[in-house]
Amino acid sequence: MQDFLQERRTVRKYKNERIPQQTLDYILKAGMRASNCGNMQLYSFIITKDEEKKKQYAPLHFNQPMITQADVVITVCADINRFNHWCEINNADKSLNNFLFLNIATIDATIAAQAITTAAESKGLGVCWVGTVNYMADQIAEFLHLPDGVVPVACLTIGVPDENPDLTERLPLDAVVHSETYKDYSDQDIRNMYEAIEENPVNRGYVKENNKENLAQVFSEVRYGKAGNEEFSERYMKFVKSTFLKQ
């Protein structure tokens, strides 16, 4: 068996097989067992299993096929609604509707989502993190009937794997790890770190296809271009102000 911590890969193709409820419960409990701020559990897990619902959900994820093909889709949300409600009926202040706790609840939801991922993978299941959730948070909130104070953070598609893709490339370990203090990079350091990724034939193909000079331009001007990022960024800010940060 692969070491699922060391040789972890994203799985986007799934067999048409159900995940037993017992396994799903195991996975969700692992998410709830992970570390979280003050044990306030500022998160909720929305489970999408219904076929029709998945079909309706897919366009909000730019129709990526994992949404309909996976047996289970879990949208993990930062959630102060439950906690606020508890405060309300106890005549207690509401103190979490600020940027600090948006950050903390986002982190705690992510910890839970990664714990769910690892637990699923430990049971031989395949998982894909669907990043569109951050771009489309406002519309997804509407679709999932999220009340004020609940922000989608992660979307996981989970199913029985129908592929075992090659490991994707990574930067060398010492490009990411710093000893004691951050050691900033020279131009030559950066060139050396990215060389293997730039030389990868698939990536060279992307540069050519997109008529760009190099891979950095493919990333920052095609895939994650400034104008698009800023548009989604404003949408996201507007959304969190209207829900999580609301007075």
Place this chain on the structure above:
Amino acid sequence: MQDFLQERRTVRKYKNERIPQQTLDYILKAGMRASNCGNMQLYSFIITKDEEKKKQYAPLHFNQPMITQADVVITVCADINRFNHWCEINNADKSLNNFLFLNIATIDATIAAQAITTAAESKGLGVCWVGTVNYMADQIAEFLHLPDGVVPVACLTIGVPDENPDLTERLPLDAVVHSETYKDYSDQDIRNMYEAIEENPVNRGYVKENNKENLAQVFSEVRYGKAGNEEFSERYMKFVKSTFLKQ
């Protein structure tokens, strides 16, 4: 052996034993293997091992003893500095200095931090997430010499466990899990969900000690009071504007 996914506990007391470099590398590699947006790896791991450095670091974490007692402290950061530098030397736009990517890089750093946590726990090590990192991000950035574009997200203390604490309480699974759409709570739902936590003798003790009417007030007026949260929230916003969101 405990199921480290299902019976996970925070470990705050460590033996005076070293973690072998090979184990540390295994753990860090697991962090790098986890899912991340577009494989851009927008994170850095700062390792604090030096005794003197840990002593200096501790006050920035309100002198919590885990910082000096753990063999290794890992500060996991959201990082667009490396990626920006790559863009710069490739004549490519810088497109990530916005709120959307602060959120995405925070999520990716957290995924990596949780993957590091699980890998450490799978090797029998004990881990504590030190939440002060989010409160003190500005000063921690200075201490760790973080350049513009690098924001501390998670701080993990890791060592050989010298305690095996009881599992902490959690809300019931169905308080956190929603089927298909978010099912908002009635007052009675909330009362039922929190009952076991409120009745816990330790928590009842906190209510008494703090002269409060109930546990919700202890959380939202003592531990995570509004004024303090808002002060730290403003500091955090000011900090991320001066570094990550900088034009």
